[in-house]
Amino acid sequence: MHHELWNDAAGGFHPVSAPDFLPEAQLREVQLRRLKAVVGRAYEKVPLFRQRLEKRGLTPESMQSLADIAKLPFTVKTDLRDTYPFGLFASPMADVVRLHASSGTTGKPIVVAYTREDVEVWAEVMTRTFAACGLHRGDIVQNAFGYGLFTGGLGAHYGAETLGATVIPISGGNTDRQIMVLRDFGVTAICATPSYFMHLAEKAMEMGVDLKAMPLRVGVFGAEPWSDAMRARIEADTGIKAFDIYGLSEIIGPGVASECSQHEGLHVFEDHFYPEIIDPETGEVLPDGSEGELVLTTLSKKAMPMIRYRTRDITAILPERCGCGRTIRRIRRIGRRSDDMFIIRGVNVYPSQVEAALLNVEGTLPHYQILLTREQGLDQMTVEVEVTPEVFSDKVRALEEVRARLAHAIEHILGIRVGLRLVGPHSIQRSEGKAKRVIDKRNG
Amino acid sequence: MKLPQLSVFLENRPGSLLEPLQVLAAADINLVSISLADTEQFGILRLVLKDWEFAKSVLEKDGWVVNVTDVVAVDVDDQPGGLVKMLAVLAEAGINIEYMYAFALRRNVKAVLLFRFEDPDAAIEVLEQAGIGVIQEEELY
Structure with missing residues (x-):
């Protein structure tokens, strides 16, 4: 019909x-x-x-x-x-x-x-x-x-x-x-x-x-x-x-x-x-x-x-x-x-929320970047966080714990699942000294 | 005796091990031992070297995140059961091992085990009491 x-x-x-x-x-x-x-x-x-x-x-x-x-x-x-x-x-x-x-x-x-x-x-x-x-x-x-x-x-x-x-x-x-x-x-x-x-x-x-x-x-x-x-x-x-x-x-x-x-x-x-x-x-x-x-x-x-x-x-x-x-x-x-607010799975997200979570865990704000991708039709959010001397450890377990704590802090504030990747210092590109906070690859 | 060990954060990608080692080579720094712990996402490069303070400053100047921790070098009897005996002493005393790795000391052609203990001072005391040799800095470098 x-x-x-x-x-x-x-x-x-x-x-x-x-x-x-x-x-x-x-x-x-x-x-x-x-x-x-x-x-x-x-x-x-x-x-x-x-x-x-x-x-x-x-x-x-x-x-x-x-x-x-x-x-x-x-x-x-x-x-x-x-x-x-x-x-x-x-x-x-x-x-x-x-x-x-x-x-x-x-x-x-x-x-x-x-x-x-x-x-x-x-x-x-x-x-x-x-x-x-x-x-x-x-x-x-x-x-x-x-x-x-x-x-x-x-x-x-x-x-x-x-x-x-x-x-x-x-x-x-x-x-x-x-x-x-x-x-x-x-x-x-x-x-x-x-x-x-x-x-x-x-x-x-x-x-x-x-x-x-x-x-x-x-x-x-x-x-x-x-x-x-x-x-x-x-x-x-x-x-x-x-x-x-x-x-x-x-x-x-x-x-x-x-x-x-x-x-x-x-x-x-x-x-x-x-x-x-x-x-x-x-x-x-x-x-x-x-x-x-x-x-x-x-x-x-x-x-x-x-x-x-x-x-x-x-x-x-x-x-x-x-x-x-x-x-x-x-x-x-x-x-x-x-x-720079973005919306992922219907949830409004501000980079400042992510910052608040990172600050909570680390005490100071590390350099970070938010990557938005679409995998099999579903939006994914990954936060890349540069490792700082304050959180770095020679122990794998301790570093995994830092990673998990950061991820949980962000998930707690946003109420959605996020991926979290620790990256090397200075690996996040800065333009004019400021990192681009959100890279949205969903509609690319 | 406790030895300072440098740890360096590495990303899990091609070339990431090469870069800090190039920095050290360019500064004419020689390594005593090297070990790499890796996970799906990242790696931790662990180095023991003579001029560790200089090496640390060279790496940090190049932008690497470096951490210093104490490890204990143990000379294990090169015969069956040598390691078992030593580990039994530690277990008996309730000493926790965070991780360990081995390397060969070329000069005297013997195997050295490097231990990262939760409490290195207690570990050294227990080992020395049991008559197990803890290698001194001078013997390594």
Whole structure:
């Protein structure tokens, strides 16, 4: 059966997608109204935000037009760390119905909160995401995003359920079981990180399971950057349509932006998340079409409003109207970041986390390098650490112990398996005295 | 008597043994003994030599990580059971051996065993009490 329901202005759309097609003037009106409310809420309830506004002589009344948002101070990831765990909450715990957490820049995670209304908005934007990917009631969705503190699993779950699809909450991992369910349950759509789906597809091929012969037609992929080449390979190998979705825990989780049938950028659900592009060096707002760092403001979040949150993701807002008829603007697919964070198996990793672990074990920071590779479709992370006189020993066992201690310290902070290799002094290349911390060979 | 031993960290790749030895040869330094411990990932080159302090500074100047530890050189009876007798003495006294290796002392054509003990002083005491010869520095270099 060849079945595509494209969810666009011409072919009709799910009622939940209506805000995607609002006339522009009306959309800006909604945004301004919500901006005033959220700035008022954050000013009233979040001491850090209030102090910052007062320092600049601003009040919520300073928001008279959408352009006034540029007057507001940025929020950055370290603000979440500095106020760990609950310092940026704008709701009392009695109104918070859910907490999630993601990795921070050092050992501590960052914690995010949702009121019941927030959970409903999250379900709504994920429903709009799935609708934009061409899913509808009757689809059988295998949700291979991890369930737990990670926002991927539950975020996708609520969205697919709200859409009326059948959700299989299989979570990540256990590839053999994933393939069995995919084959036996008539799955039509799968949610996963793109690298995990590639691994799954390779495994299926090895097992003689032909994904092209299955009802599976859509892949909803996110939580890590992936290239157009990777999309082409996935689509050719498995016969599905692959969609890129975007989100981050600090804003809501998945559901911030999604591709549509056109696959030309991701529509930001900007009635809830107001996007700006800034120059990452100066902080100056750049016009649509320019490349810069994406900054997002949650227009309707209650438990944890984020005002001008710097995502560190480099992209551009695409000014042209999309062929699907949506009026909400698009961002270009994310290719790189303005800091050196990278994502491996859906986990955000900062070199500073690795540094904290190395420092913990060794007392001083050795020269190190992080190598990212892809083996049989699975991402691998290896940390190379130069041996220092402080840790070097004439005993093999003692050196093996150092190696294991370093690996465990990193694994403990990141929560994922890493390889660790001790290398000779000065063997890691330095340019201008500074070593390149991350070598990513995954999409090479 | 305790002898200083230099250990050098090596990566497990072609040429990694050659490089530090070239550095020593260029500085006109001769080796008394050499041993290599290896794992899948890395190796530890162990050297005993006369001008160990000079050798250490030469290696470090060239960027090598060098560590100095004491080893004990033992002259083992060159007859069946010679080594067994010596090891029994150590086992009896509860002396722990970290590792050992052998080399031939060319001058007197005899086999010397080099031991890395957890507690070299205790080991020397036990061996001397048992009448087992511990080789002095002068005899080696």
